[in-house]
């Protein structure tokens with residue numbers, strides 16, 4: 001049985017590991033150690049410093065619109081208060097009160113507005129359901145959402161401020177304006193790397209220990225005692241050759257999870273998200289201003305369904321002058337959960353051609369002023385997809401409650417960083433809550449919708465079979481000779 005004196009080992013210091021340990025430590029659990037192969041104490045979760053987990057990023061969407069999934073909607077609303085409280089706390093701190101890598105100017109949450117956009121004039125189901133659910137369950141938040149191309153809504157927005165009306169029209173160019181959707185002016189972006197630095201700092205203050213870096217923080221294997229049907233995990237081995245024993249091992253290793261827990265192969269799958277960057281030169285202050293979070297919302301654009309599904313988006317400019325664009329749609333997957341990134345043994349510094357081509361069309365049309373720059377950098381960011389996009393937070397069967405899986409972000413967990421651990425702690429303590437059923441241990445089943453999890457090594461989306469873009473294809477956004485698709 002888990003108790004506050006139990007020795008708890010957590011593998012992975014991303015969103016799931018951090019949030020879990022924060023909520024456990026604050027509730028009185030005394031003996032928690034997070035192991036991560038990345039030296040976050042030196043790299044500060046900055047993706048340019050060798051961090052390749054999903055959480056180590058420059059920014060992420062913060063939204064509350066969740067179609068009819070009211071539990072996640074409410075969780076986001078709850079998280080929002082904490083995001084704001086943390087941001088206020090940081091801004092009111094003196095530099096010496098903050099950890100390395102964080103200054104009082106670092107806002108974790110920017111309420112720049114979040115635009116939800118779909119192709120064509122008919123409101124996408126997901127958006128309609130989001131508005132309807134919000135109206136029913138959190139009407140005060142619905143009042144801050146404004147339908148696109150709607151005179152009354154625009155007038156309502158104008159009463160709040162002229163600035164928001166400018167943002168309302170900031171992405172009119174996409175698909176020549178033949179779009180539907182809404183803007184939520186209480187949503188925005190979180191500054192991901194800074195948020196992780198701050199959360200890690202709060203964890204340390206609450207007594208959580210960290211063993212970071214390769215080899216000392218990098219798990220090589222679980223220590224498993226095998227007694228036939230019931231097994232027990234006694235601890236972990238790290239690449240420095242040491243063994244670390246504990247009462248409970250929580251694996252929160254994101255896309256790498258199934259390489260640590262073999263039973264999880266049909267529970268979670270690593271799939272590649274395409275992320276592209278445009279670095280705006282310093283002398284183009286006009287564009288720095290135009291894309292500043294004060295003037296430009298984060299947006300996501302969806303079109304098509306099934307194999308032609310497109311979901312892409314753009315973020316306001318970062319403090320360093322980076323515009324980030326994302327694409328997810330037709331997936332590229334790693335069946336054996338060995339995600340390849342810039343920092344892998346076999347590094348990769350390009351992205352699938354299919355997504356990149358589609359992304360270029362949208363950007364060139366929506367923002368012709370960016371065409372002259374081309375993309376200056378790229379990244380594969382690995383999602384951890386579950387069969388149904390719900391997280392997987394439960395004891396792994398047949399391990400006598402000694403092994404716990406805590407992952408499956410499916411591309412939408414970052415926004416919950418401050419609050420996720422509250423509910424993970426419930427599952428650890430076997431206190432049923434609104435997420436227990438959705439997050440329970442499960443495997444993808446043949447014949448049921450499973451998010452493509454059973455396609456196997458031979459599947460068409462397996463990374464080794466996906467056509468990748470040439471680097472030269474990055475630099476032109478329009479009329480590229482390499483434009484084959």
Ligand SMILES: Cc1cc2nc3c(=O)[nH]c(=O)nc-3n(C[C@H](O)[C@H](O)[C@H](O)COP(=O)(O)OP(=O)(O)OC[C@H]3O[C@@H](n4cnc5c(N)ncnc54)[C@H](O)[C@@H]3O)c2cc1C
Pocket residue numbers: 011012013014015016017035036037038052053054055056059060061062217218219220252253254255256273274275326381382383384406407408409410411412413414415416
């Ligand atoms: C492209 C992309 C865009 C996204 N956009 C959004 C968004 O806009 N909004 C949103 O809310 N969410 C978003 N998400 C989802 C969100 O980023 C994830 O749900 C979340 O970051 C997952 O956290 P994690 O802790 O599971 O994984 P990770 O952050 O990947 O953490 C896993 C950690 O485990 C460590 N690890 C792995 N193997 C080992 C080992 N052997 N030993 C020790 N440590 C190990 C890794 O170093 C890593 O730090 C996005 C995800 C992606 C990929």
Ligand SMILES: *[C@@H]1O[C@H](CO)[C@@H](O)[C@H](O)[C@H]1NC(C)=O
Pocket residue numbers: 007030031
């Ligand atoms: C944590 O557990 C280990 C092993 O049982 C023990 O040696 C150590 O003193 C404990 N630390 C704390 C802070 O309780």
Ligand SMILES: *[C@@H]1O[C@H](CO)[C@@H](O)[C@H](O)[C@H]1NC(C)=O
Pocket residue numbers: 229263396397398
């Ligand atoms: C646990 O054990 C049962 C009984 O042997 C078996 O049916 C089941 O598949 C096992 N679960 C996992 C995840 O291995």
